[in-house]
Amino acid sequence: MNRLKEYVKKNQKMILILILAFAVVFPLLGFEKSTIRIFCRILMYMTLAGSLNITNGYSGQTSLGHAGFFCVGAYTAAIITTRFEVSFWPIMILAGIFAAVVGLIISVPTIRLKGIYLSIITLGASEVIRILALNWQSLTGGSFGIKGIPRPVFFGFEFDSPLKFYYLFLGIALIFLFVSHRVINSRVGRSWMSIRENELAAKSLGVECSAAKMMNFAFGAFWAGIIGAVYAVYVQYIDSAVFTLDEGFNIMSMVIIGGQGTLVGPLVGSVVVNGLTEVLRPIGVWRFVMYAALIIVMMWFRPQGLMGASNSILAGGKVKMKATGKAKRKETTP
């Protein structure tokens, strides 16, 4: 196991390029349209679960209402693209910004409070957003939803088949991973992680906790909004029944099963959960029971998830200080 880890570390770039090439070539092998749709779903949830991981895994704030931001993004894109003749791409960014603003509004009253207020407020806000989408007839079409959302066009190239959308989702997932990787390894990302480990200590070292937490929350919501906008043009029809709390819990189960606090975790989680969904289709509703049981089992035996950050508080407080111990010894021996 350790040798495998070392090998992965040594040839990181090679493996990344291999995986990427695999992801690009794989759907061209002549699958049916429905299979490609499953791949699209997996990629979509990768970004979505990744954006939830930004809040839950990196700054340790437990947000439970991620479906709400997804809903905001989807409805923003759907409303604007069906009413005005505009290009999709700026609207996608706008949907992200709008979701981020909603996220800020939700987080501001709770950010100063310690503990679980954020969880409760996000849970409720997600439900309120859904109720608004269901009942604001003139804007959102009420329970009929919004039909006929136009396909996006990129310099004359129209996204009109699941295969083309596969590459769109892949591109967005890659951009998301690249941007998050850069942010996580910057001063901001390190301040998020320090808040997760110990807020008091972070504060005493000069991290502006409220500002960092707000930024973290808005960043997560922004990506949820963007992926919501792409989802709207992908399915071309949205209604509020998709964005229930169960959807939020579904996203959360991917983050928890895959792993919190690492960029790889949600990717694995999305593959595992969506793969299981397809494999277990015959057992019907029992699979939701299984997900719930899986979450509890995960919390009992591996709270950080399959590929989660083992060297953090997410693993249940058993932090191993291996790296620092070695460094000290090196300083003293010569």
Added chain:
Amino acid sequence: MEYISNQLINGICQGSIYALMAIGYSVVVGITGMVTFTHGEVMMLGAFAAYYTFLWAGNNLLLGIFAAFAASWLVGMAVYKVCYEHFFDAPRHISLICTVGFSMLIKNLAQIIFGANRMPMLNIIDNRVYQIGPVSINLLQIVILAVVIVLATVLSLFLNKTKGGIVLRAISQEKTAAYMVGINVRSTAMVGNCIGCGIGGVAGMLMAIYYQTCYATMGGTMSMKAFSSSVLGGMTDVRLSAVGGLCIGVIENLGITFSSANFRDAFAFCFLILVLIIRPQGFAVKKGARP
């Protein structure tokens, strides 16, 4: 004017049910010191236990209350064993996510066992309407108010006057000190959790009687009401949580008087956010240890 005063009566009646939910919630949170997201499902199971009791044993309100309390007590034990017992020393988010998983488990199992349809609750109380001056109040509302007041009084007496109640309050304040004076913290915490869940179950039953329907997914909205009321009251304070529940009920019913009933859930919640912006600690005065 008459319409508004009637809505006020409805609001107080519904608010008293919310108050009972919030009391149960804050007992759980206060005594175990951990957060629960299973409360809605516990209430739903209480409602179903009462439903089947009414079905088999006839219209006996006391029996229904007892069944709801007992069923929720048992679920409370399961919640404690699965979600709390192992995580007293772990970071808080672990038990939080565990309760979320447990609530998903119960909800989906309930959908399989009880079916996804809405079941009509039997009409166990006569539909008699009394006219007192400008307001009309029906028997159901009087009964609900009475049940809530009796239960809240019994709980308050239990917590403040008996030895068991004092032990419970002791571990809610400081677990280590409670250990030192010889209290078995784990088993006492379980009893406290079960009492909170049992009260929640009775509240769920009252909700089902009030709306005359019970269904497997009813826990979601109910738990939102319980959260909002209890956050309004400062999470761990039992009395202020009850006040918070009353406030939420009245605000909700006045809100839908001036707009559409579809926005019922949105009103309570926006009110909560407003209060949190102005006064983050809710109604509570005491600062310090909070979940």
